[in-house]
Amino acid sequence: MLRTSIHEDVVCVEIVLNRQGRESSVYVYLTDGMLVDTGPQNVLSEMISFYEQNTFESVVLTHSHEDHVGTASWIEQNLEVSVYIHPYGMTICSEQAAYPLYRQVAWGVREPFNAKPLTDTFHSRSTSWKVIYTPGHADDHVVLLHEETGRLLCGDLYLTAKPKVLLSFESIPQQMNSLRLVLDYSFESIYCGHAGYIASGKNMLRQKLDYLENLSGEIIHLHQRGWSAAEINDRLFEPNHLLTKVSDGEFDTMHIVTSVLRGLAPKEG
Known part of the structure; x- marks a missing residue:
């Protein structure tokens, strides 16, 4: 099911998935002739209806x-529209999808497609967007910023x-x-890949950074006291x-602990 709303000249397309009575959402955004993300393969028929009712000249993948x-594969094959992604994602997208069965069940199996490389700036019809490389969730993750209007299309940076x-x-x-880098810029609202439009988005990103910094501090403190990763995980x-x-x-949850400790290791060496 698709639900659409408009905020600050951005069409927000909420893809609502129902799994065993529990709803989850993925968002696709359309603004100034630029489509941001394309949703999962298992809602292709619904997205085709949206694509046929709307026009866009470019697709940017976060x-x-x-x-x-x-x-994205359907767009490439059926519309004269170029698809763009960070260079690190180009080979991944061109190959057959390789991800675990539970994710195939949740999202469908996406087909390969060819994407062009993003640079530091992307131009939609009349707007110039700053492309900011923000790894952490994915090696090829980017966000799109329009400072003049204070809008950040942030993919999965927030969640x-x-x-x-x-x-x-x-x-x-x-x-x-990545959060520290983005928070240095001027913006207020964010458009998240799963949480949708958040008017006070910059504040929410700051809250996430504060939480991660405090959590990392706890993990490091316990580690320095001699606790194992498993003991820290059980404690927190x-x-x-x-x-x-x-x-x-x-x-x-264990991956949170081990990720923080991996980041600490070079300092200890």
């Missing part, structure tokens, strides 16, 4: 995860102010660095997180 690029679980390949230190987080079971451990 990163290569399947819930953001799932219908939630207090993350309680992490993917095995994510990096807490990188996420904190609730056990048996549902997502950990469903994902066979790809999502886990």
Whole structure:
């Protein structure tokens, strides 16, 4: 199901997925002839209807995860529209998707497509967007900033102010660095890939950074007292997180602990 709303000249397309009675959302944004992200493959038919009713000249992908690029192949094959992504994501997108079964069930299996490389600036019809490289959630993650209007299209940089679980390949230190980098710019509202439009978005990003810094401090403090990663995890987080079971451990609170400690290791060496 698609729900649409408009904020600050941005069409916000909420893709609502219902899994065993629980709703989750993914967002696609359209502004000034630029489509940002394309949603998962398993809502292709609904997205085709949206594409046929709206015009755009370019597609910018915030990163290569399947819930953001799932219908890009259809766009490439059926519309005369170029798709752009950070250079690190180009090869990933051109190859057959390789991700665990639970994610294939959740989002569908996206088809390969060809994307062009983003540079530091992207021009939509009449707007110049600053492209900021923000790794941590994905190696090819970017956000799009229009400082004149204070809008930040932020992909999965935000998600939630207090993350309680992490993917095995994510990096807490990188996420904190990306948040610090972005917070130095002038903006107020954010358009998140899963939380949607947040008018006070800069404040929420700051809250997330504060949370991650405090959490990292606790982890490092316990580590310096001789606690193991498992002991720290048991101390700070609730056990048996549902997502950990469903994902066979790809999502886990333990990844938060080990990510922070990996970031600490070079300093100790």
